[in-house]
Amino acid sequence: MAAGAAGGGEERRGRLHPAIARVREAVRAALADLPVGTTALVACSGGTDSLALAAATAFAAPKLGVRAGAVIVDHGLQPDSGRTAEIAAEQCRGLGLDPVQVRVVEVGSAGGPEAAARSARYDALRAAADEFGADVVLLAHTRDDQAETVLLGLGRGSGARSLAGMAAVAGLLRRPFLEVPRATTAAACIASGLRPWHDPHNDDPTYTRVRVRHEVLPVLEEALGPGVVEALARTAGLLRADADALDQLAADLAETAVRRTDGEVHCEVGALADEPAALRTRVLRQAALEAGSRATDLTAGHVAAVDALVTDWRGQRWIDLPQGVRAVRRGGFIILGTDMTG
Structure with a gap:
């Protein structure tokens, strides 16, 4: 399909399909603040959502003076994954995206198959952005994906940050479709004459998200009536605003309560003890991450145990955290690091 062909017949007759119009407007809004000459890359799997994103970006980006390309990550997890990736790349090129690159990755096992694939994919996207000098990578997560993320957070008993779902902008990454239903991206693909690939993993019940x-x-x-997906996504947006405010307050607190020396993180008990739990636990969680624990392994239970060293001190010797990090109370500080004893 040639560049600009998607939806072209309807445009010439003055009847642009509403789904095409919506996805284009979402992308335009996501790119509107970028300087002329910026490069944006679409992360395209060849599936419905990412092809709709690729087509919308191919249309909207040039009108804003933004160069638009695409990256297709081949995880190598399915037969003929290379051929699937090349078909996606061909469609991206046909839309007029340039550069278009397929990047083959090796998926490890840390954190389970979903987390390992996600980690490999994001590493590949960042590497591609570095290679092409891109300032933005666009991801095709929809409102439905956001609702699923909130439910997964609820199931894990996560805090406000997890329940806040995915951010529309997170550094290099932007998600134009977080307020767009999956049904709209599907309709945009059909109206554009695109040929999306259906990932069989999306129907595999061994995956929690599925x-x-x-x-x-x-x-x-069925139980609560229609609109649950929209309500969950809206809840994520409200919680994100709250979580952002609390994170900033916690960062301000850490400026005075935390110091870092010789690979260890020292949190002053006196500066933390009288602070609200929402701030105190954020400071302690960040300290554990800086000491070497991984976010995917560090649970709310771990943070609560470290918090007890501040608020419920009964002579505990230490708290063991993921990746060999240990938290010890000593001399008025909670000290976090590796290879430590009580």
Whole structure:
């Protein structure tokens, strides 16, 4: 399909499909603040959402003076994954995106298959952005994806930051479709004559997100009525604003309560003890991450145990945290690091 062909017949007759119009407007809004000459890359799997994003970006970006390309990550997890990636690349080129690159990655096992694939994919996207001098990478997560993320956070008993879902802008990454339903991206693909690939993993119930999508959300819609997905996504937006404010307050507190020396992180008990738990635990969690624990392994239970060293001190010797990090109370400080003793 040639560049600009998507939806072209309807445009010439003055009847642009509403779904095409919506995805284009979402992308335009996401790119509107970028300087002329910026390069943006679309992360395209060849699936419905990312192809709709690729087509919308191919249309909207040039009108804003933004160069638009695409990156297709081949995880190598399915037969003929290379061919699937090349088909996606061909469609991106046909839309007029340039540069278009397929990057093959090796998926490890840390954190489980979903987390490992996500980590490999994001590493590849950042590497591609570095190679092409891109300032932005666009991801095709939809409102439905956001709702699923909130439910997954609820199921894990996560805090406000997790329940806040995915951010529309997170450094290099931007998600134009977080307020766009999945049904709209599907309609945009059909109206544009695109040929999306269906990932069989999206129907595999061994993945928790798939069970949430096909089993949990339909039950909620039936029990509570339509609009559950929209309500969950709206909740994420409200919680994100709250979480951002608390994170900033916690960062301000850390400026006076935390110091870093010789690979260790020292948190002053006196400066933390009288602070609200929402701030105190954020400071301690960040300290554990800086000491070497991974966010994917550090649980709310771990942070609560470290917090007890501040608020419920009964002579505990230490708290063991992921990746060999240990938290010890000593001399009026909670000290976090590796290879430590009580």
